[in-house]
Amino acid sequence: RNYSEKLKKQFSDKEYVGFATLPNQVHRKSVKKGFDFTLMVAGESGLGKSTLVNSLFLTDLYKDRKLLNAEERITQTVEITKHTVDIEEKGVKLKLTIVDTPGFGDAPVADYIDQQFEQYFRDESGLNRKNIQDNRVHCCLYFISPFGHGLRPLDVEFMKALHEKVNIVPVLAKADTLTPSEIEQYGIKIYQFPDCDSDEDEDFKQQDYELKESIPFAVIGSNTVVEAKGKRVRGRLYPWGIVEVENLAHCDFLKLRNMLVRTHMQDLKDVTREIHYETYRAQYVRMDVSHQAVGLLSLSLSLSLPLLPPPTQLRRMQEMLLRIQDQMHTQKDAY
Amino acid sequence: RNYSEKLKKQFSDKEYVGFATLPNQVHRKSVKKGFDFTLMVAGESGLGKSTLVNSLFLTDLYKDRKLLNAEERITQTVEITKHTVDIEEKGVKLKLTIVDTPGFGDAPVADYIDQQFEQYFRDESGLNRKNIQDNRVHCCLYFISPFGHGLRPLDVEFMKALHEKVNIVPVLAKADTLTPSEIEQYGIKIYQFPDCDSDEDEDFKQQDYELKESIPFAVIGSNTVVEAKGKRVRGRLYPWGIVEVENLAHCDFLKLRNMLVRTHMQDLKDVTREIHYETYRAQYVRMDVSHQAVGLLSLSLSLSLPLLPPPTQLRRMQEMLLRIQDQMHTQKDAY
Numbered sequence: 001r002n003y004s005e006k007l008k009k010q011f012s013d014k015e016y017v018g019f020a021t022l023p024n025q026v027h028r029k030s031v032k033k034g035f036d037f038t039l040m041v042a043g044e045s046g047l048g049k050s051t052l053v054n055s056l057f058l059t060d061l062y063k064d065r066k067l068l069n070a071e072e073r074i075t076q077t078v079e080i081t082k083h084t085v086d087i088e089e090k091g092v093k094l095k096l097t098i099v100d101t102p103g104f105g106d107a108p109v110a111d112y113i114d115q116q117f118e119q120y121f122r123d124e125s126g127l128n129r130k131n132i133q134d135n136r137v138h139c140c141l142y143f144i145s146p147f148g149h150g151l152r153p154l155d156v157e158f159m160k161a162l163h164e165k166v167n168i169v170p171v172l173a174k175a176d177t178l179t180p181s182e183i184e185q186y187g188i189k190i191y192q193f194p195d196c197d198s199d200e201d202e203d204f205k206q207q208d209y210e211l212k213e214s215i216p217f218a219v220i221g222s223n224t225v226v227e228a229k230g231k232r233v234r235g236r237l238y239p240w241g242i243v244e245v246e247n248l249a250h251c252d253f254l255k256l257r258n259m260l261v262r263t264h265m266q267d268l269k270d271v272t273r274e275i276h277y278e279t280y281r282a283q284y285v286r287m288d289v290s291h292q293a294v295g296l297l298s299l300s301l302s303l304s305l306p307l308l309p310p311p312t313q314l315r316r317m318q319e320m321l322l323r324i325q326d327q328m329h330t331q332k333d334a335y
Numbered sequence: 336r337n338y339s340e341k342l343k344k345q346f347s348d349k350e351y352v353g354f355a356t357l358p359n360q361v362h363r364k365s366v367k368k369g370f371d372f373t374l375m376v377a378g379e380s381g382l383g384k385s386t387l388v389n390s391l392f393l394t395d396l397y398k399d400r401k402l403l404n405a406e407e408r409i410t411q412t413v414e415i416t417k418h419t420v421d422i423e424e425k426g427v428k429l430k431l432t433i434v435d436t437p438g439f440g441d442a443p444v445a446d447y448i449d450q451q452f453e454q455y456f457r458d459e460s461g462l463n464r465k466n467i468q469d470n471r472v473h474c475c476l477y478f479i480s481p482f483g484h485g486l487r488p489l490d491v492e493f494m495k496a497l498h499e500k501v502n503i504v505p506v507l508a509k510a511d512t513l514t515p516s517e518i519e520q521y522g523i524k525i526y527q528f529p530d531c532d533s534d535e536d537e538d539f540k541q542q543d544y545e546l547k548e549s550i551p552f553a554v555i556g557s558n559t560v561v562e563a564k565g566k567r568v569r570g571r572l573y574p575w576g577i578v579e580v581e582n583l584a585h586c587d588f589l590k591l592r593n594m595l596v597r598t599h600m601q602d603l604k605d606v607t608r609e610i611h612y613e614t615y616r617a618q619y620v621r622m623d624v625s626h627q628a629v630g631l632l633s634l635s636l637s638l639s640l641p642l643l644p645p646p647t648q649l650r651r652m653q654e655m656l657l658r659i660q661d662q663m664h665t666q667k668d669a670y
Binding site for chain 1: 351352354356357358360361366370392393422426427462463464596597598599600601602605609613617620
């Protein structure tokens with residue numbers, strides 16, 4: 001039999017058990033299941049955020065967006081919006097969600113991230129956890145304006161309000177002069193590339209080093225194909241020349257994409273799950289006495305059970321009970 | 336620069352984003368983290384369970400075990416024991432735990448499995464989830480005696496008591512005449528090999544089919560190398576000939592090992608996590624009113640917080656409060 005022949009061959013090495021195939025089993029399962037990734041873009045309007053995202057994923061995420069005229073722009077209620085696309089590449093499926101925060105300050109964006117954590121917390125505390133939809137934000141590209149000559153107070157405030165909640169990757173909307181040390185100087189914790197293992201090969205170490213050196217990534221995006229030196233490239237045509245998006249000398253676009261997609265996408269997800277979400281969850285659970293009410297609340301909600309009175313009410317009741325019993329005793333004694 | 340050159344080459348295909356590397360990122364991370372697997376062996380003594388496990392993993396898990404004389408055997412308190420070994424193969428690390436249940440009935444074994452689930456439930460409901468030790472049992476090899484001419488009531492009872500809690504893989508201690516339909520006839524749900532995807536290659540489908548046909552696996556184990564037809568093989572020497580362990584015509588040892596280690600180890604873990612543990616958790620959470628107390632208990636334990644009174648006590652207090660208030664009103668009215 002075919003299979004038997006194969007088995008015999010596999011086992012010809014008598015000292016090989018076969019659990020070295022475990023990573024392949026994981027690999028196989030992950031392909032079967034497919035991937036998802038939620039990317040948030042933040043920063044003021046007009047910095048080319050949508051264009052960059054489209055360039056990163058070579059897809060039109062905003063095809064349904066209509067351009068507004070000046071009057072509409074003023075009356076429009078601007079909201080945090082989500083765009084989701086299913087894309088596939090070499091048999092690998094990715095459900096990509098882009099969360100757009102047009103010109104928002106830190107408070108509503110922090111709220112949005114917290115809400116996703118809270119929803120996840122409720123779901124994972126609930127009864128049926130089979131089909132939990134995970135909307136947690138895995139990465140936030142924060143666009144720094146090139147006109148501010150460095151970080152403005154607004155930028156510092158925004159990143160500091162969010163850096164415990166989400167992996168921040170600062171992006172300079174166009175090449176500028178902001179240095180990594182400036183970011184550190186303000187005490188902002190941006191997404192930390194994990195340390196290289198000492199046993200990694202030299203190529204990987206070099207790549208890692210150059211990535212870390214490139215922060216903030218100075219990028220431009222373009223969905224336009226232009227002609228440069230006889231070749232057709234993605235780029236922007238300026239009166240003074242062509243900026244090629246995918247030219248490393250022109251901008252860090254390739255490095256950003258490489259990091260975000262090819263080398264660190266899974267790590268961004270792991271850090272979100274293991275650090276940011278756990279930080280949120282611990283605060284939520286610890287929250288004073290009320291955590292007990294919260295635990296009950298989330299359980300009760302998921303079970304549709306009647307709620308117990310919250311602890312404060314309970315305490316008041318206990319006190320009242322004692323007081324009344326006391327009063328009654330006094331009355332009795334008085335008789 | 337070396338890396339820049341590499342990047343340029345990678346991006347020469349302009350329509351390739353690169354998220355097809357996601358399974359490789361998962362693969363890489365899984366190797367870095369290492370694997371663990373907990374295997375339980377059950378069934379009466381003297382069926383060669385330890386020998387088989389040692390043969391499966393080519394390691395001596397029981398090197399510290401001392402053989403007891405008859406007197407010691409009687410006075411010895413037999414317990415469920417755990418043996419853990421760290422083994423490595425081609426750079427893949429596996430922490431293998433064998434849970435031994437020498438001759439136990441179903442009740443203590445079911446209790447043991449439940450205790451691991453309960454511990455995990457407490458840990459994952461607790462505050463610090465960083466270093467949770469997962470002791471959940473991923474698979475139970477149930478050894479059927481070859482002298483019983485099929486399943487005995489004891490076997491049926493045992494497997495039925497456990498089949499909702501753990502992945503059962505029945506093993507016939509030596510080649511015998513029990514057929515798969517006999518297992519089905521008793522309504523025992525053994526570990527179900529996941530269905531093949533229709534897009535799998537023919538080899539994989541054939542392998543899958545033959546695996547399913549081989550249940551229960553008829554195996555013998557041996558750590559002795561004997562000489563058979565001039566070749567040195569793992570096997571047992573009988574007066575009437577040699578049974579080669581790794582000969583497919585002689586027994587299903589290779590098939591069992593292939594299934595357990597090379598093709599389905601990850602699936603056994605996933606089914607444990609997604610089906611058996613979730614079933615336990617749902618029952619635990621749902622458990623009448625007391626689930627609320629339990630939720631509080633596990634939270635409070637992990638937070639070392641004083642407990643709220645249990646719901647029944649609370650209800651009694653509310654009733655008492657009402658009664659007392661009522662009494663007081665009556666008294667007031669009486670004045």
